[in-house]
Amino acid sequence: MAAAEGEPIRFGILGCATIARKVARAIHLSPNAALHAVGSRSLPKARAFAAAVASAAAAAPPRAYGSYEEVLDDPAVEAVYVPLPTALHLGWAVAAAEKGKHVLLEKPAALRVSDLDRILEVCQSNGVQFMDGSMWLHHHRTARMRQFLSDPTLFGNLRVIHSTSTFRADAVFLEHNIRVKPDLDSLGALGDLGWYGIGAILWAADYALPATATALPAPQLNQAGVLLSCGASFHWHDGKAATFHSSFLSAVSMDLSVHGSGGSLQVTDLAIPFREDRAAFESTAGAHFSELHLGWSRTPEEVAVEAPLPQEAMMVKEFAELAMGVRDGFRRPEPKWGEVTRKTQLLVDAVKTSIELGCKTVDL
Amino acid sequence: MAAAEGEPIRFGILGCATIARKVARAIHLSPNAALHAVGSRSLPKARAFAAAVASAAAAAPPRAYGSYEEVLDDPAVEAVYVPLPTALHLGWAVAAAEKGKHVLLEKPAALRVSDLDRILEVCQSNGVQFMDGSMWLHHHRTARMRQFLSDPTLFGNLRVIHSTSTFRADAVFLEHNIRVKPDLDSLGALGDLGWYGIGAILWAADYALPATATALPAPQLNQAGVLLSCGASFHWHDGKAATFHSSFLSAVSMDLSVHGSGGSLQVTDLAIPFREDRAAFESTAGAHFSELHLGWSRTPEEVAVEAPLPQEAMMVKEFAELAMGVRDGFRRPEPKWGEVTRKTQLLVDAVKTSIELGCKTVDL
Incomplete structure (x- = not known):
């Protein structure tokens, strides 16, 4: 399932929040990203989301999973976007990084800086890119x-x-x-x-x-x-x-x-x-x-x-470029974005x- | 020297600060105000100021006095504009009100509210209009x-x-x-x-x-x-x-x-x-x-x-209207402006x- 060099970064989305529809659209608009899967605690919700975003983008629907774990276990998923409630960021961002997925984390990044430090630490030790969802x-x-x-x-x-x-x-x-x-x-x-x-x-x-x-x-x-x-x-x-x-x-x-x-x-x-x-x-x-x-x-x-x-597509594009550089062996993850998030x-x-x-x- | 009903309010200016030139111009622009006198501690400065504002307005020069007292003692002066340093406001605003002159006082009105209260009290007891210089x-x-x-x-x-x-x-x-x-x-x-x-x-x-x-x-x-x-x-x-x-x-x-x-x-x-x-x-x-x-x-x-x-001419016009109403016996001084100043x-x-x-x- 490893992507060929230069192939778009394949995203999974954890959850079906409204903002996830905006970022799904941004993934479609970004030339170096593809939406591969979406997971929800409810499989019907995931399926409805997958159908809706595919129809909005006139594209093939992403895979729909009835859990977040399945998204992380899908070896084709290279990066995840996490728009879950803030209290769940620590657990799911860490789980994603531990599975080697690059992490695009909706803001606020964490409930406290010690939680964020744990997320950044796991991203670093797993060699994955981190960025928060500050689109502007x-x-x-x-x-x-x-x-x-x-x-x-x-x-x-x-x-x-x-x-x-x-x-x-x-x-x-x-x-x-x-x-x-x-x-x-x-x-x-x-x-x-x-x-x-x-x-x-x-x-x-x-x-x-x-x-x-x-x-x-x-x-x-x-x-x-x-x-x-x-x-x-x-x-x-x-x-x-x-x-x-x-x-x-x-x-x-x-x-x-x-x-x-x-x-x-x-x-x-x-x-x-x-x-x-x-x-x-x-x-x-x-x-x-x-x-x-x-x-x-x-x-x-x-x-x-x-x-x-749109600015959210610019964000996805920049994130995917960094992730692609890591995947294709051109560079290490860019620490700047984690530092910006940490100061915030x-x-x-x-x-x-x-x-x-x-x-x-x-x-x- | 009493002005006839409906005649423009005759202003005296205490001091030759730059902002006094702006207000002198505003007095000329305002249809119900006339610049009658200017006083400075230096008679040559007062004369130069009088000549400059007259030339700028293509009008006859106001009288020039070598002291502030002379402006207050001129019975033709009905209202004074006081652009002196703030530390001098208490003394000169009170002196002006005690001579029955309406007081247009540059901001900040006073160094402290107790000084302002004294000014407002003397304006009230002498039946003269008070307003600070907040042109906007x-x-x-x-x-x-x-x-x-x-x-x-x-x-x-x-x-x-x-x-x-x-x-x-x-x-x-x-x-x-x-x-x-x-x-x-x-x-x-x-x-x-x-x-x-x-x-x-x-x-x-x-x-x-x-x-x-x-x-x-x-x-x-x-x-x-x-x-x-x-x-x-x-x-x-x-x-x-x-x-x-x-x-x-x-x-x-x-x-x-x-x-x-x-x-x-x-x-x-x-x-x-x-x-x-x-x-x-x-x-x-x-x-x-x-x-x-x-x-x-x-x-x-x-x-x-x-x-x-210009807004400073609107200010002069409003102040002169109120002063004229008092002079011509149509109204008491408007307390609103003193209240605005006091809250500030x-x-x-x-x-x-x-x-x-x-x-x-x-x-x-």
Whole structure:
């Protein structure tokens, strides 16, 4: 069952979550990936999922299995995508890596950094690629924004970052969704949405870890103690500062603003762009108030970026390229993605700890 | 020297600060105001200022006095604009009100709320109008934004506010400007720029005072102890939350984002619009992620507002209207503006106290 050199990476998907349909589509769209199998605890659900994604992609249906184990035991499966509830990530990501499958793990990666460390350790010792499901990191816009932030003549030194990741959950979600259940996704909005906000802050800071994390006062929790709304501020020794807010209780927002000594950047659809084929951000560089402060010397410039593939397909493509390099003997797994995930998880943990300590400052 | 009913309000200006030139222009542009006198501790400076603003407005020059007292003693002066260093506001605003002059006071209004209370008290007991110099509150855009935020079907309930007010001061400013001198403007960036951020938050919250204020960690101060960069978070009992950041160390920014349960609003040139004749904001209402989260059901809408007069002229016009109503016996001074100023000052004080307490939470 070993794939020939250069053949697409064959994916298995564990579970039939809605987001799995999005990633199944991305696997079909990605030129170097193929969807080989899907597993569910319910075989009829797996079959229905397989038929639906095949029909959506006008492709042959993947194999349907009535358990996750069977996906991992299928020797043709080279990589798995794991969109299971966060509480199940540790067990299934470790099991997949131990079977030699590359692991694409939905965010939040884990409930705590010690769980993630175990996952990363097993991936490393089994020589498989790890990546979390932060799709926006793979968008061409993200690379274009990095270019702006890295330009000392335009942006200067990073000073302040702010991000929001919110959507307004309806009553059914707030009652029944996995993401508000203490046994399945105990991080709630901090894990589901804060992962984006924290990830965006780390990305903007080029992955320099802050010195401290301080939860903002008055986080909101449901009766089971799961976070519905929270925020935090981060500070770096050089004076950089960042804040984020994540919530299931506000209208949809995906803001990132980054302020430097020379310029600033604004985007309002960071984690999920408004549309698939094109995304934009605004940048301002070298602006000052005009005479008598009657206006600005320069106004923000819209920078639009075409997207040849949706960001989730870009993610699958990059992941599959790395997996293919490992399979075909060209390279070792790329450790960068595990490091990005680990820093994000570290800050999620720190914010959670700060909240548990009554919003005390936590050193990192 | 009493003005006839309906005659323009005659202004005196105390001091020749750059911003006084902007307000002198606004007085000329406002149909119900006239610039009658300017005073400086240096008569040649007052004369040069008078000549410059007259030439800019193609109007007769105002009287030039070599002291502030002479402006207050001129019976033709009905209202004064006070752009002096903050440390001098208490003395000169009180002196002006005691002479029966209406007081338009540059922001920050005072060094502390007890000083402001004295100013407001003297204005009240002398029956004169008070207003601080927050020009943006008088822009047509601000009224249009209020309309959006007040619409329960579009915006819903207020949840989160974030604002930044920053500009990058050069070395000369950081060494010599009044706003970094402990004896003249000891509030530094908190007073000069935080006044906007805090004012914007209060405005967005429709002047509901928060329950707590907590400075963000690691404010930056100069060697004399004046704030160069700081921020804070505010929380309300109903779960609303807000953050702001103000700084002399970041590129120019004037962001306000307001998130509700149903919609959101974004503006990036709040306190000083990019241009004089037109200003815009973005609003999003009723948006949700589309199927499979491949995009958004709705994208932000740009709402552009024409400005018949620059915002500072709108401010002068509104202030002069109120002053004229008092002079001509139609009304008592409008207390609203003093209340707006007082709430802003209360939060400035609370943030300063929180910073002095090592970023402890301060109850309001």
